[in-house]
Amino acid sequence: MKSTTYSDRRQALRSAVPDGVILFVGYVDAPRTYPASPYPFRQSSHFLYYVGTNRPGFAAALLPDGQEILYGPAEDPDDLVWRGPQPKITDRANDAGVARAAEMSTLAADIADWRQQGTDILYLPPCRAEQAVTMAQLLDIPLADVAPGASGELARAIVEQRSIKSAEEIEQLEAAAAASALMYDVAMQTIEPGITELEIAGVIRGVALARGCEQAFPPIVSVHGEVLHNETYDNTLAAGDLLLIDSGAESRGGYASDFTRTFPVSGKFTDKQKEIYQVVLAAQLAVISVASPKVSNRDLHKVAATTIAQGLTNLGIMKGDPDEAVKVGAHALFFPHGIGHMIGLDTHDMEDLGDVVGYPEGEQRSKQFGLSFLRLAKKLKPGFVITVEPGIYFVPELIDRWKKEGKHSEFIDYEKVEEYRDFRGIRIEDDVLITEEGCRVLGPPVPKTVEEIEQKMAPEEPPKPTVH
Ligand SMILES: [Mn+2]
CATH class of the missing domain: 3.90.230.10 (Creatinase/methionine aminopeptidase superfamily)
Known part of the structure; x- marks a missing residue:
C-alpha cells in the first residue's frame, strides 16, 4: 500500500489517542529447529496495518508531538553474501511514510528518556513470547508485568479503526x-x-x-x-x-x-x-x-x-x-x-x-x-x-x-x-x-x-x- 495509507492511519490513531508515546513492536523470526531455519515470516497484524514493514526486528514509536521513528536491525555486512543487498532502515521508513529511522539498539534509551520526561509508553498486549521478552527488556520491567501494563485506551482506539475496512x-x-x-x-x-x-x-x-x-x-x-x-x-x-x-x-x-x-x-x-x-x-x-x-x-x-x-x-x-x-x-x-x-x-x-x-x-x-x-x-x-x-x-x-x-x-x-x-x-x-x-x-x-x-x-x- 502507499506510504500515505500508513501515515493517514497513524495520524487518525494519534488523534484518537493524543497523549503518550505509542509503541509498536513488530515480530522477529521464529526458528523452526535452529535459528537459520525460521518459519515463514509473518509480521504482527497491527504493525502491518500502521507501518507496513514486512520484515523481522522492527519497532515504531509515535510521539505525542507528531514525530515518528522507525527502528530496525543494524546493517549486517554478511547479508551482502547471504541475502543480497537489503534496503536500509531509512528506505523502510520512507515506504512507511515515517520521517526518522534509527537502529533498534537505540530504542531502549529513547524509551528511558521519554519516561524521564514523564511521558507514558502505550503499547498493546504482546501476542508472541519473543515480543513479550523484547518489551520487558525495552521497558525495563519484569516479564509478568508486560501484559497487565498494556494500554486499554490504545486497544480500544485500534479496534475502532481497524474494524472499518477501507x-x-x-x-x-x-x-x-x-x-x-x-x-x-x-x-x-x-x-x-x-x-x-x-x-x-x-x-x-x-x-x-x-x-x-x-x-x-x-x-x-x-x-x-x-x-x-x-x-x-x-x-x-x-x-x-x-x-x-x-x-x-x-x-x-x-x-x-x-x-x-x-x-x-x-x-x-x-x-x-x-x-x-x-x-x-x-x-x-x-x-x-x-x-x-x-x-x-x-x-x-x-x-x-x-x-x-x-x-x-x-x-x-x-x-x-x-x-x-x-x-x-x-x-x-x-x-x-x-x-x-x-x-x-x-x-x-x-x-x-x-x-x-x-x-x-x-x-x-x-x-x-x-x-x-x-x-x-x-x-x-x-x-x-x-x-x-x-x-x-x-x-x-x-x-x-x-x-x-x-x-x-x-x-x-x-x-x-x-x-x-x-x-x-x-x-x-x-x-x-x-x-x-x-x-x-x-x-x-x-x-x-x-x-x-x-x-x-x-x-x-x-x-x-x-x-x-
Ligand atoms: Mn471462520
Whole structure:
C-alpha cells in the first residue's frame, strides 16, 4: 500500500489517542529447529496495518508531538553474501511514510528518556513470547508485568479503526477470497472416494502457494466435520462421506479469507444429508438477507439459531417452539458455536486484543453453552467484514451426555437424534462486507446450493461421437 495509507492511519490513531508515546513492536523470526531455519515470516497484524514493514526486528514509536521513528536491525555486512543487498532502515521508513529511522539498539534509551520526561509508553498486549521478552527488556520491567501494563485506551482506539475496512483493504480481502474460491474449485475436482484428506489438504495448499499466497490458518479438511477444529488429515474419503473444508488464503498484503463448504464425497448428497444441508444453507442465507448496520451480530446469531431450530423441528429432531428452544439454548446441541467473527488482517480479526473487539464496553459474553462461543456481539457498522458460518453437528459424546442428563428434553427428541448420531457435521461459511444498505458476500461465488455442488462435482460427460 502507499506510504500515505500508513501515515493517514497513524495520524487518525494519534488523534484518537493524543497523549503518550505509542509503541509498536513488530515480530522477529521464529526458528523452526535452529535459528537459520525460521518459519515463514509473518509480521504482527497491527504493525502491518500502521507501518507496513514486512520484515523481522522492527519497532515504531509515535510521539505525542507528531514525530515518528522507525527502528530496525543494524546493517549486517554478511547479508551482502547471504541475502543480497537489503534496503536500509531509512528506505523502510520512507515506504512507511515515517520521517526518522534509527537502529533498534537505540530504542531502549529513547524509551528511558521519554519516561524521564514523564511521558507514558502505550503499547498493546504482546501476542508472541519473543515480543513479550523484547518489551520487558525495552521497558525495563519484569516479564509478568508486560501484559497487565498494556494500554486499554490504545486497544480500544485500534479496534475502532481497524474494524472499518477501507476500499484498499476490501480489495485485499477480495483478492484473498478469489484465491480461496480457486482452492475450492480445485478441491471439488479432486474429491473422490479413495483419496485421502491429506491429498486434498496438499492440493489446496498448492493453489495458495502458487499464487504467492499463504494460507490464513491451518485448514480443516475432514470427514469428521463435527469436530470443530479438526486439524488432522488421517482419513481416506469413502463414498457416502461428507467432506468439510474450512480453508482460506491470505492475500499478499496479509488479509485473510475464511470459507467453509461441505461436499458429498461421491458427488451426490443422500436424501438425509440433503435435508440437513438445506437447513444449514437456509440459516446462512437468512443471516445474509438481514445482515446490515441495523442489527447486531448477536441478532444474526439468533437468526441462525432460530432457523436451525425450526429446520430441525420440521425434521422431528427438535420439538416445541423454536424461539423458546433458542432462548434456553437447546439448539446448541447441534449448533454449539457462534455465527461468526470479524475478519481482516487476522482471520479472527484483532482477537489478540480479547473481547474488546467483539463486545461493547461493559458487556460480557453469555455463560450459556453455545452463545458463550460467540466472538462478535456488537452492532454492525458499514465497513465491518464478518464471517457467516452456521453449522449443524452431531457429536456422539455430547448427545450421550445431554441425553443422560435429560437436558432440554422438552425441545429435543433424543430417540430421533439416535438416527443421526453417525451423521457427523455440515458447515457453510462466507465472508461478508457490511454496507450502508445491507451486505455483500466477498469474492467470486463458491458453489453453495445442493444443485450447484452436485453439478460442479458431476463427472464430465465424454464428448459425443461426431457423425459424418
Ligand atoms: Mn471462520
